Amino acid sequence: MTMSITLYTLCGRDISRPFSPHCWKTVLSLAHKGLDFEERPLAFTAIPGIENGFSKTVPVLRDGDRLVKDSFEIAVYLDEAYPDQPSLFNGEGGKALSRFVESWSQTQLHPAIVRIALLDIHDMLDDQDQAYFRESRTKALGAALEEVIAEREAEIAAFPSRLEPIRKMLGRQPFLGGESPLFADYIVFGALQWSRVASGVDLFAAKDPVRDWFERCLDLHGAKGRSVTAA
Amino acid sequence: MTMSITLYTLCGRDISRPFSPHCWKTVLSLAHKGLDFEERPLAFTAIPGIENGFSKTVPVLRDGDRLVKDSFEIAVYLDEAYPDQPSLFNGEGGKALSRFVESWSQTQLHPAIVRIALLDIHDMLDDQDQAYFRESRTKALGAALEEVIAEREAEIAAFPSRLEPIRKMLGRQPFLGGESPLFADYIVFGALQWSRVASGVDLFAAKDPVRDWFERCLDLHGAKGRSVTAA
Known part of the structure; x- marks a missing residue:
């Protein structure tokens, strides 16, 4: 069964x-x-x-x-x-270091994406969720949604510099996981896909190897990520 | 033999x-x-x-x-x-993700430490090295050593925020490598030990879990790191 x-x-x-x-x-x-x-x-x-x-x-x-x-x-x-299926960590070292990638993404990428896409996310929601979202986020962030995104354009301009660690690493290998992706890639992909689906804003530099990596991730596993279009 | x-x-x-x-x-x-x-x-x-x-x-x-x-x-x-000795990567995933840690350290920590400790490093060198160092670094950085460290105090004040990904991760596990250190820990340790030996400046926040991690690293392997005192 x-x-x-x-x-x-x-x-x-x-x-x-x-x-x-x-x-x-x-x-x-x-x-x-x-x-x-x-x-x-x-x-x-x-x-x-x-x-x-x-x-x-x-x-x-x-x-x-x-x-x-x-x-x-x-x-x-x-x-x-499912140990016989491809591993998401490739060993205990990979699992431990994925926690560093998670912490990096949540401290360096997520707060910036919030300051860029918060109102876009709000606007995607149904009426009941909009009320919940506005109240919970205003409380959590200590500011009105409109205040949080006040520096949106500056955040967008500064975003490519936040990706510098990924950019430098891509000079050595095509994925965080090495020659092929691991959960660590999906951690960073998730943050950028969140922004892509909610806001559609371009967060990459011109001719950015990080953009190329993101496009490769969109194409993975039957282009699962690409099945939802950019906003 | x-x-x-x-x-x-x-x-x-x-x-x-x-x-x-x-x-x-x-x-x-x-x-x-x-x-x-x-x-x-x-x-x-x-x-x-x-x-x-x-x-x-x-x-x-x-x-x-x-x-x-x-x-x-x-x-x-x-x-x-030396495959029978403790691994520095704990698997292929750990090896690949150590490249991300290296790229993070070299893009987020190293340039800031240069802007803090460049003259301290210069002053440690013998006369021949001082001449070489001043010429090669001035060329590489496109500015006189004294200009590079012009914002030294501001760099020191901002440094604890650079450690935020490590700080958040330490809420989950005592080392980047998990329950015990891996090469990824030594990558980040190396950057902070460089500053400790050359400048002695305090780069941590008050009651900083990153300081506690660094102290644990200083104590590793017979307190090898602690055998050289802070400047």
């Missing part, structure tokens, strides 16, 4: 445009493992209602009778549950 | 204070592998004269009849030549 895999993700008014960076990490993780799954995009305010309130955030993975939350935990689970 | 290992490193007037970030990476790599070695600190201008001009830079490792240069290449060599 084949167990069925369900992945709960995040969407706005348009169910065909899931945008969460963390969910995109898991979509590519499942594709990397060669696993079929059914994606169920949800509104923010629908998340507490699934799987008996199992998680306040997505992604949530149901694999048969197993429930797992958090994109990194899901990647660890998938490598343990 | 036991082959002898020689490591050529970099020093100034005082041979007992090697300071190169790349050489420190290799000193800790050799200690990590449990290998005895003789360290031969050299002046900048003495490097072309060793091993028949094998390399323009240090570290250079001689292991029996084998010569290897570049700290990363040496780490790869050591893991291949």
